[in-house]
Amino acid sequence: MKPALIIVDMLKDTFRRHPESPIVLECKKFIPFLNDFIDLFHAKNYPVVFACDSFLPEDFIFRAGLKPHSLRGTEGSEPIDELHRSPSDHIVQKRRFSAFFKTDLDQTLRTLGVDRIFVSGIATNICVLTTALDAVSNDFSAVIMEQCCAAHNPEAHLAVIKAYKKTPLHPLLQVLNNKECLELLKAQ
Amino acid sequence: MKPALIIVDMLKDTFRRHPESPIVLECKKFIPFLNDFIDLFHAKNYPVVFACDSFLPEDFIFRAGLKPHSLRGTEGSEPIDELHRSPSDHIVQKRRFSAFFKTDLDQTLRTLGVDRIFVSGIATNICVLTTALDAVSNDFSAVIMEQCCAAHNPEAHLAVIKAYKKTPLHPLLQVLNNKECLELLKAQ
Amino acid sequence: MKPALIIVDMLKDTFRRHPESPIVLECKKFIPFLNDFIDLFHAKNYPVVFACDSFLPEDFIFRAGLKPHSLRGTEGSEPIDELHRSPSDHIVQKRRFSAFFKTDLDQTLRTLGVDRIFVSGIATNICVLTTALDAVSNDFSAVIMEQCCAAHNPEAHLAVIKAYKKTPLHPLLQVLNNKECLELLKAQ
């Protein structure tokens, strides 16, 4: 297999505006481990993709309680500096939840020969999950990295981890901890 | 608002081949209530959409444990007869989970002036959930009808219901029981 | 290479309602040759795809001079009986011009291992051309079968044939006559 690492919505706006929010605090715990994975993918020349919210102020999803953030063209929609980005990494500006929604990520992955993606970031129950499920819809295997993602509260995170550990889609869709991710990466 | 009712994957293959499976038994419990909703949408001239798996035998998702089923062009990929279908209802042949994935459902809903969809059917944690989230991605409000959907086991169903009851997307995405759905429909 | 044959919009509504129109008369001339190609693809077990307009009466494109036709679910949106259809052929219900627009044709072709499509049917300057260009966009080589397609007038047909014979996309996009198509098919 040829894997790619997808890092979803680890963005400056979220980390700067809500540094003490539960989801950011959870992220800060796993960033060192996520950076280890980024280093590993870089070392192996496997693609690393930063999928970043890139909204318009007028967007539909801001009609509810969400305040405009991660606006297209602003620094707030960029990945946080704590992550080990390389100039050769891919940036996907996404308008909604899934990194595949109205983007060319599927074509990029096919062009690069990728057949499996490892999905990390936030939030587990929205953007991480939809990215993993859309990967399978697009004929890629997907791994939700359960120890490298977080939700707005631990219950929502755990509910997703539990609900997708065992589905009829296994093993096209898997939920793996860091150790299991490493083993799968080495097994190739 | 103008709502549409989406009925996901209530298909002959599933009901005929696995009549005693937990998910089919759950479905049989809610079919009378779902038919009441279908009748209501018909009476109000609101669109009713049957979103139906329509696979090829060679499809990627059959590379795991799933046996080929709901194949394109076969009777098994049609909605079960127990549902109150009308000739004017819409059929969406979908290739994967979400009713929006590589279909023209978004265009159909916009053309018909729909701004909110009510999502029912199976499975709560895969096709129902992705359809609801893709609806929001496509700028439609979405309601997961928690008493008119089911998963392969009650835990997976409940995990999803719980995880999406309260998200930052509320009220663009809601999880409502039958009584709450009726109230929302009457409130318009 | 593994080719597929795409037959665009050779539909009952067009042929029954306008049997003496210039475009239908042109089609009648090439149907025998197109049937030869269909037979050849069937004999080789290469996929044959009928891409068929499948509109809603409320569709945007009917806001201009076009009268509603080829409506979804009606017999008028089916391929004409004169073509050598086989039960194993693929039907793509398309909502607009290109056979790839909001359909899963790209996924079907990849799943079947196809890398080049031969495009025939009507109209050369709208649905045939957009299907061929979208094929290249989706990383398939494309051949416009210049002797198996027609436009609403010969000038529009010839203008397209001429304009795309030599583009910077050659040979990913080619315009070939029947003899050249056969040679390319045999060369594999």
Next chain:
Amino acid sequence: MKPALIIVDMLKDTFRRHPESPIVLECKKFIPFLNDFIDLFHAKNYPVVFACDSFLPEDFIFRAGLKPHSLRGTEGSEPIDELHRSPSDHIVQKRRFSAFFKTDLDQTLRTLGVDRIFVSGIATNICVLTTALDAVSNDFSAVIMEQCCAAHNPEAHLAVIKAYKKTPLHPLLQVLNNKECLELLKAQ
């Protein structure tokens, strides 16, 4: 109506590498007029969109004669400085021909309330034409600005202008000269 102006592939790589090519020479003739339109759209607060090729070196379309150019993340894939860009203009990074292919331009235009696009740039017969036709596919009216676009040779340009002046899609799809474009813009 609310119009948007789409400027297709007026990119630094093309203008710098091939300053004396026929297509660039043609472009230089119409840039003053195109800038007048850009100024007009800015003055009216109508959206202006720069649709820019944004390829990967490994892309399918480079398997033919085309040399890699307009690569994602490089300055060569940016609009030329001669155009009157404003910071509030939209940039669409496109992977293929049409500005709508695997991008969120349709959603952007709907979100901004746009119902008609004016398409300019290069090349008339590939990226301009597919953008205009995809606009109609996505339920927007489209105008090909015949005096603000060019092809790799005048014949290919004229063939397209002629072939699409009168189609069954008129007036959803129109080909207009500068004077007619201005009149249509004032008529609103």
